[in-house]
Amino acid sequence: MNNPTAERPCTVHGLISATMLSSHRVLGLIKTTQFNRALDEDALRESVYLTYMPWAARYPDHVFGQSWLWLINPRQIGERQTKLLWTTTVLDALADEFLESRHGKLSVRLEKFGPWHQTVLSRISGLAIQASVIARMTDGLEKWEYPAQPLIRRASPLLSPQDAIIEDYIEREGLHESHLHLNGSTHAEICWLRALRSPHTETKDFEKLWKIGSDYDAIKTRELAHAVDPTLNPAELFRRLRVAAQLRQWLIAAAINDIDPDADLPTGYSDLESGKAPFPPPLSDSRWQLSDDTCLDHEIDWMAVLLNRLKDARSSTLDRMLHCYLVLQNQYYRLLVQSEEQFGFDQFQKMTFTKLREPTEEKFFQRFSAMHGHENSFSRLGYLEGRIAPKTTVEDNCKLLQAVLSGYLTYLVTYSAKDSSSTKAASLSSLLAQLDSSADFTPRYSRQHHRLTLVFHFIKKSWCPYPLGKAGPYRFYKLHRDLELRTNVLLETLRRWPALHKWVCGIDAAGNELFTPPEVFATYYRICQRAGLTRRSYHAGEDFPHLLTGLRQILDALELLDLRSGDRIGHGTAMGISPQLWIERMPEKLIVKKADWMLDLLSTWRLLRHAENATTEAYRIECELADLAGYIFGSDISCAALERAMNFRYLNPHYVMEAQETSWRWETATHSDIWMEEARLVHVAISTNQQDVVRLWNWLSDKGLWIRGEETMEVDAAHLNSATFIKIQQSLMTKVSERGVVIETLPSSNVRISQYHSYTEHHSLRWMRVPGFFIANDPEIMVSLGSDDPGIFACDLNSEFYQLYAALRATGLGDKSALNYLAPLNERGRQYRFHAAL
Numbered sequence: 001m002n003n004p005t006a007e008r009p010c011t012v013h014g015l016i017s018a019t020m021l022s023s024h025r026v027l028g029l030i031k032t033t034q035f036n037r038a039l040d041e042d043a044l045r046e047s048v049y050l051t052y053m054p055w056a057a058r059y060p061d062h063v064f065g066q067s068w069l070w071l072i073n074p075r076q077i078g079e080r081q082t083k084l085l086w087t088t089t090v091l092d093a094l095a096d097e098f099l100e101s102r103h104g105k106l107s108v109r110l111e112k113f114g115p116w117h118q119t120v121l122s123r124i125s126g127l128a129i130q131a132s133v134i135a136r137m138t139d140g141l142e143k144w145e146y147p148a149q150p151l152i153r154r155a156s157p158l159l160s161p162q163d164a165i166i167e168d169y170i171e172r173e174g175l176h177e178s179h180l181h182l183n184g185s186t187h188a189e190i191c192w193l194r195a196l197r198s199p200h201t202e203t204k205d206f207e208k209l210w211k212i213g214s215d216y217d218a219i220k221t222r223e224l225a226h227a228v229d230p231t232l233n234p235a236e237l238f239r240r241l242r243v244a245a246q247l248r249q250w251l252i253a254a255a256i257n258d259i260d261p262d263a264d265l266p267t268g269y270s271d272l273e274s275g276k277a278p279f280p281p282p283l284s285d286s287r288w289q290l291s292d293d294t295c296l297d298h299e300i301d302w303m304a305v306l307l308n309r310l311k312d313a314r315s316s317t318l319d320r321m322l323h324c325y326l327v328l329q330n331q332y333y334r335l336l337v338q339s340e341e342q343f344g345f346d347q348f349q350k351m352t353f354t355k356l357r358e359p360t361e362e363k364f365f366q367r368f369s370a371m372h373g374h375e376n377s378f379s380r381l382g383y384l385e386g387r388i389a390p391k392t393t394v395e396d397n398c399k400l401l402q403a404v405l406s407g408y409l410t411y412l413v414t415y416s417a418k419d420s421s422s423t424k425a426a427s428l429s430s431l432l433a434q435l436d437s438s439a440d441f442t443p444r445y446s447r448q449h450h451r452l453t454l455v456f457h458f459i460k461k462s463w464c465p466y467p468l469g470k471a472g473p474y475r476f477y478k479l480h481r482d483l484e485l486r487t488n489v490l491l492e493t494l495r496r497w498p499a500l501h502k503w504v505c506g507i508d509a510a511g512n513e514l515f516t517p518p519e520v521f522a523t524y525y526r527i528c529q530r531a532g533l534t535r536r537s538y539h540a541g542e543d544f545p546h547l548l549t550g551l552r553q554i555l556d557a558l559e560l561l562d563l564r565s566g567d568r569i570g571h572g573t574a575m576g577i578s579p580q581l582w583i584e585r586m587p588e589k590l591i592v593k594k595a596d597w598m599l600d601l602l603s604t605w606r607l608l609r610h611a612e613n614a615t616t617e618a619y620r621i622e623c624e625l626a627d628l629a630g631y632i633f634g635s636d637i638s639c640a641a642l643e644r645a646m647n648f649r650y651l652n653p654h655y656v657m658e659a660q661e662t663s664w665r666w667e668t669a670t671h672s673d674i675w676m677e678e679a680r681l682v683h684v685a686i687s688t689n690q691q692d693v694v695r696l697w698n699w700l701s702d703k704g705l706w707i708r709g710e711e712t713m714e715v716d717a718a719h720l721n722s723a724t725f726i727k728i729q730q731s732l733m734t735k736v737s738e739r740g741v742v743i744e745t746l747p748s749s750n751v752r753i754s755q756y757h758s759y760t761e762h763h764s765l766r767w768m769r770v771p772g773f774f775i776a777n778d779p780e781i782m783v784s785l786g787s788d789d790p791g792i793f794a795c796d797l798n799s800e801f802y803q804l805y806a807a808l809r810a811t812g813l814g815d816k817s818a819l820n821y822l823a824p825l826n827e828r829g830r831q832y833r834f835h836a837a838l
Contacts, residue, residue, distance in 0.1 A: 041720055184789035768824075
């Protein structure tokens with residue numbers, strides 16, 4: 001029997017349509033063809049085909065060819081229209097495939113939600129597709145009134161399915177966000193509208209970064225831009241934004257009949273770029289003009305009106321101009337949103353380097369409003385944890401916190417029936433007082449607003465021992481100094497404004513896992529805990545050079561950071577992903593650093609020792625580990641001795657270094673009471689295990705050891721068979737369960753960054769213990785749900801919840817059974833939230 005809710009992949013003509021609206025090759029053709037001429041069909045077909053091919057290389061060419069013909073004329077292949085409007089054609093094709101209107105509201109078909117997000121929204125904005133549906137719904141109306149009661153409720157670039165049982169659940173319970181980075185949460189469409197209004201301001205930081213040269217961030221930014229379009233650079237981006245702003249005004253003028261019938265339209269892209277084109281006519285209604293008040297509703301509305309009129313007047317020139325506008329928008333979009341074509345954290349991180357979000361993200365109200373859900377009298381979110389990075393000065397921390405909290409206060413007042421004279425505070429102290437007095441806006445169990453708490457996350461940074469003379473006296477020396485500064489500044493900020501403890505409730509460490517291991521943060525986690533920041537999370541096991549590396553990162557985070565009941569691990573993908581799936585989608589041979597592989601083998605050996613029926617595998621790993629450790633340390637070392645030494649990686653390396661001097665006394669190591677405990681821990685370790693601490697210091701400081709550890713080696717992806725990998729995962733899951741640690745699962749992030757092709761493969765189904773995904777002997781662990789970086793992944797918590805629901809329904813589960821599996825993930829976010837007690 002067919003399962004009507006089973007996930008259905010994107011059609012080839014859907015992929016062609018998305019490509020038609022986003023390809024730099026198509027843009028090149030648009031640039032060289034006058035707007036009053038039709039695009040050469042053969043050239044257009046070639047441009048789309050060359051962009052499409054890398055992701056559909058396993059399909060024979062006739063699949064593309066037939067889909068192309070169907071797109072040209074879906075009713076009768078071969079019959080040619082005399083005036084084909086490409087823009088309306090591809091928008092209608094996408095709308096027909098993915099969207100539906102029910103009860104006056106647009107939604108995504110449940111069985112198409114995965115590919116809608118993965119294939120479509122990772123490439124193009126969905127606003128024009130929404131407008132296409134609305135245009136058809138309003139077809140035949142004599143007059144479009146704006147603002148009028150909308151036929152379709154909308155206000156977000158995101159759409160999700162509409163399922164009665166889920167909507168009822170969210171209305172009753174709310175969704176609880178346990179992992180969201182506030183910078184990275186603005187949707188690309190918002191940034192686009194700002195960039196059109198002020199292209200120089202919005203791109204100046206992008207231009208400065210581009211010119212730095214060998215800087216890592218600059219290199220990665222150039223890689224991203226050239227992957228989108230080999231000709232793209234800051235000057236070209238600036239020109240494109242100016243052209244798009246002119247096109248937008250011309251198109252709106254056409255939509256609202258502000259163009260004189262005898263007026264000349266722009267002849268082509270080059271005239272708009274050079275300034276030779278006539279100026280767009282002034283708009284008769286100022287509400288359509290770009291301003292601070294321009295919102296996404298405006299963008300959908302004018303496109304819907306224009307598309308409606310295009311179908312009546314069939315103006316190929318305006319259709320060409322709209323096509324140009326949308327391709328320009330989606331080329332910009334590709335700089336801010338991670339595509340289906342981009343895998344791994346390194347490619348994700350490039351989106352964070354461009355600085356194109358930063359001007360928009362200086363203010364926070366709009367993001368809190370979007371998370372609320374514009375159409376609701378209640379917030380779809382109940383609890384929200386927003387993550388921000390600590391700064392290096394108290395003044396910068398104060399500025400950041402004031403921006404965040406003032407945005408939140410504005411949100412509270414805006415969505416409250418109560419009056420407030422002002423939401424502008426002259427200082428952080430007065431702002432905190434206003435927030436304290438606004439407690440009646442948010443009664444404890446009210447769903448009127450979502451409740452905010454803030455988590456400061458430290459950033460992982462890379463370490464390289466070369467050149468040896470500048471790497472510092474021990475591993476990650478510069479990062480340790482930076483973390484020490486940021487920690488002290490954070491604590492001083494909390495000391496100056498004690499009321500912040502109601503809002504700043506936790507710490508985290510985020511960034512590229514390949515850059516920094518967990519132990520680097522151990523000291524600073526303990527320092528923050530002593531200062532009252534007792535709720536802790538750590539990103540681990542999402543992206544890794546080998547599956548064993550990801551598992552080691554999770555184990556080290558648990559033990560070296562001493563994560564306990566209610567603490568959390570972000571992602572944890574390595575602990576849930578199907579080992580067989582991972583092996584099949586990775587190269588047969590992988591290259592790793594010898595020092596990293598030694599640590600991977602150490603954690604593997606330890607986990608296998610606690611697994612049932614794994615003696616043979618454990619002995620094999622022990623032999624490999626002893627050989628490799630002996631080479632790296634330059635002398636024979638037993639696995640037990642290595643384990644003891646590595647267990648002390650949580651110690652502060654600065655005090656370990658000082659302790660090598662015979663005159664060192666821990667009581668006088670520092671004048672700070674809060675840091676004194678770090679020195680005492682080193683003293684205790686030396687007093688009881690001196691030889692192990694000496695070996696640890698060799699690991700931290702011996703430059704010859706560094707060089708040997710940095711050497712690379714080739715390992716098999718299938719270094720162990722799938723059954724053994726599962727035993728290691730289950731051994732680790734047992735430790736997570738015993739410690740009462742919660743795993744934050746982030747579906748969209750994992751699908752983009754890990755080896756998944758769709759949400760139906762996501763490991764959270766295994767953790768939910770869904771039949772067919774649950775593996776015998778899997779311990780039960782606690783899992784919460786988050787959205788990570790909604791702007792970069794074009795998602796939000798609502799869509800994450802629906803994605804997992806759609807994946808569960810695709811397995812054949814009914815609506816109630818699917819919700820019963822899913823609801824505990826959301827409820828863990830409420831039960832183990834980091835919010836201060838009321």
